Amino acid sequence: MDIAVVRRFRRSLRRLERLLEAILRDETCCHGVSVAQCHALMGMDELERPSLGGLAVHMGLDKSTLSRTVDGLVKAGLVLREQGGVDRRKTLLLLTENGKALCQRIHTDNDALFVKVLEGVEVASDQVISVFEGLVESLSRQGRSAAQGSKGCGAGAGKMGPGAIAGDSHD
Amino acid sequence: MDIAVVRRFRRSLRRLERLLEAILRDETCCHGVSVAQCHALMGMDELERPSLGGLAVHMGLDKSTLSRTVDGLVKAGLVLREQGGVDRRKTLLLLTENGKALCQRIHTDNDALFVKVLEGVEVASDQVISVFEGLVESLSRQGRSAAQGSKGCGAGAGKMGPGAIAGDSHD
DNA sequence: ATGCAACAGTTGCAAACACCAACTGATGGG
DNA sequence: CCCATCAGTTGGTGTTTGCAACTGTTGCAT
Incomplete structure (x- = not known):
């Protein structure tokens, strides 16, 4: 696989991390x-x-x-x-009841935001989502062996190969 | 746009957030x-x-x-x-020099990890990346236009840092 | 030249979030 | 009956972050 492609991906991922971080930090965010x-x-x-x-x-x-x-x-x-x-x-x-109502509001707001986000992508939304889901799924599989190894982090399964993959990902 | 689709996307995004959080937290992560x-x-x-x-x-x-x-x-x-x-x-x-060397090591490790991640997705990698980049780009645009007014988003100038965004997204 | 607004960076302070370790109470097998 | 185990809470700590206030620099306008 072409390393340049991977680098592009990692750069995008870093950017997304920062974006989410910034978005999350907004106080109006969660009502x-x-x-x-x-x-x-x-x-x-x-x-x-x-x-x-x-x-x-x-x-x-x-x-x-x-x-x-x-x-x-x-x-x-x-x-x-x-x-x-x-x-x-x-x-x-x-x-x-209040909790449910708040959930509703949060859903409504976020649905609206992400409808816009998805519409802003040139590819068809279901395709975007499929690709995205596949990606998250794959990361979850790979990440498990990489990150979960260190300690008992919640879900028992763990099994933990000896830190083989040392994946930063947060790079 | 179908709301169910948006919800699926949001759920995946939440999952990704947690995954990154967990992976990043690994101590072997950053050498x-x-x-x-x-x-x-x-x-x-x-x-x-x-x-x-x-x-x-x-x-x-x-x-x-x-x-x-x-x-x-x-x-x-x-x-x-x-x-x-x-x-x-x-x-x-x-x-x-040490800094450069560390960067190299980090790149090498992460390239290896994300090669695996990308290979674990069924779609061709360049496609995955294109879609992903489009998504991040769109999120960046939406986030920016959403609020911009709420607070001083850090580096003054505004100009387009991924700064303040009003939407939650962290849902 | 002088005075002042804007800029670059540092430091003080506080908040959010996370983990581990130690603890309390409940369960259930031996 | 006793003890290992589980569910949840609490104490302590560390990282990461932002805003406000402060120092020093720059450049413009008077």
Whole structure:
């Protein structure tokens, strides 16, 4: 494979990283909640009454990190911790009415933004998305052996080859 | 445009964000320098003896942030601050021999990783890259027009740094 | 030349986010 | 009954970031 092509790709990826970073940093961004909180909200929206640990795995975060993030959401009245199930260790997370409403608003806004983004690409949107999904999928596979090796980072699987790939990616 | 398609895209984007976050966090990642430092190194490799401010704009970072990041690189003997040009306010940044060598290593490793990633996608690599570049480009445009007014987006001049963008995207 | 606005960079300060380690309480096998 | 294990919380720490304030430089206009 042509190295120049790879370099182009990596450069674009760096650019995307910075763009996302900048976009995320905007305060109007999440209608009052922080970025991490917003992500957690989206995660809860995707899963069905997840446990804290389950959501942490889903999001690739440490449970302690998520625990604190959820604290904020609970304080803001957007999320409830539901205890007292069969297993009293578990807390299930669920959105309050306000939480659901906020999710809706966030979705609406972001859908609008990304419709524009997708329309701004010359290629047909479904194609763009297919390629993008394929890319993320592949990165996920490759990245697993590269990054996940170092420590038990959430999802048990891990297996970890001895740091073989040392992939920075953040280059 | 079909909303379901947009949602799929957004979900993939969230996933990518988490993946990058996780990969970047790997300590073997940057051969001893931090992620931000590594990015700065790459930026200096792309530009020709940039000033601190110039690199900050290029990277979409506040000059203060970059100043501190560069501090670390200078301490590590990877970068030199070159003063005393025509304009004595400016400091030009340049890589030392060690810095250049590190850049090389980082490039080599990452090229290897992303060759694998690209090979793992079913579509031809040049196509993947074209689509990806188009996407990043479009996001950059949309992001820019979206807000621009909200805050001083770092490097004053505005001119087009990937600075302030109002949309969430971090959803 | 002098005075002043704009610029380049540094430093002080605070916030967000992440991880690991240590801890508490609940579960369940031996 | 005891102890390893699991779920979640809390304490501590590090990185990364931005804004505000400050120093020194430059250049323009008076």
